[in-house]
Amino acid sequence: MEVTRARAWETLTRYTTGESLLRHCLAVEASVRWYARRDGEDEEFWGCAALLHDFDWEMHPTLEQHPADGAPILRGEGYPEELIEAVLSHAEHLGLPRDTPLKRTLFACDELSGFVHACGLVRPTGLEGLTPKSVRKKLKQPAFAAGVNREEVAMGAQELGLELDAHVANVIAALQPIAADLGLPAG
Ligand SMILES: [Fe+2]
Numbered sequence: 001m002e003v004t005r006a007r008a009w010e011t012l013t014r015y016t017t018g019e020s021l022l023r024h025c026l027a028v029e030a031s032v033r034w035y036a037r038r039d040g041e042d043e044e045f046w047g048c049a050a051l052l053h054d055f056d057w058e059m060h061p062t063l064e065q066h067p068a069d070g071a072p073i074l075r076g077e078g079y080p081e082e083l084i085e086a087v088l089s090h091a092e093h094l095g096l097p098r099d100t101p102l103k104r105t106l107f108a109c110d111e112l113s114g115f116v117h118a119c120g121l122v123r124p125t126g127l128e129g130l131t132p133k134s135v136r137k138k139l140k141q142p143a144f145a146a147g148v149n150r151e152e153v154a155m156g157a158q159e160l161g162l163e164l165d166a167h168v169a170n171v172i173a174a175l176q177p178i179a180a181d182l183g184l185p186a187g
């Protein structure tokens with residue numbers, strides 16, 4: 001099958017209806033696409049892997065099932081192994097090697113996109129004017145966006161070979177153009 005954004009969106013929305021989860025998938029997609037563009041990679045393919053990384057969460061809302069039990073569904077839909085492997089590798093608990101740039105990028109963008117999104121939601125101007133420094137300050141507040149694993153945020157930047165501030169700045173830049181889709185004031 002040809003992996004297209006339209007196809008991935010159709011798959012995602014067949015299994016996912018919750019607004020916040022859809023927004024999370026869109027945010028991770030935008031961040032992963034940003035890096036694909038920067039590095040001259042296959043933006044459409046990378047974006048589809050990102051869009052689908054949590055496609056089975058509503059059906060499999062535990063780490064026992066997600067994303068392992070989602071993989072056979074994607075296989076049945078005809079998605080290539082390269083995409084399925086990337087989806088599986090975003091789950092730290094499965095302990096799979098992140099041995100491709102796509103896998104490292106998806107992992108690095110998953111938690112941080114959610115966190116930057118959360119930072120934007122508590123600011124009247126959204127992502128406009130949000131700085132890496134203020135994101136870092138929020139990361140030190142355990143109660144803020146408590147579901148975001150700080151260790152994985154740090155690990156993700158490291159695996160990309162970036163300082164955390166640089167990675168944060170890239171993710172902010174990636175999310176700005178889709179602010180309205182994320183429920184944030186458009187800059
Ligand atoms: Fe996930």
Ligand SMILES: [Fe+2]
Nearest residue numbers: 024053054110
């Ligand atoms: Fe995710």
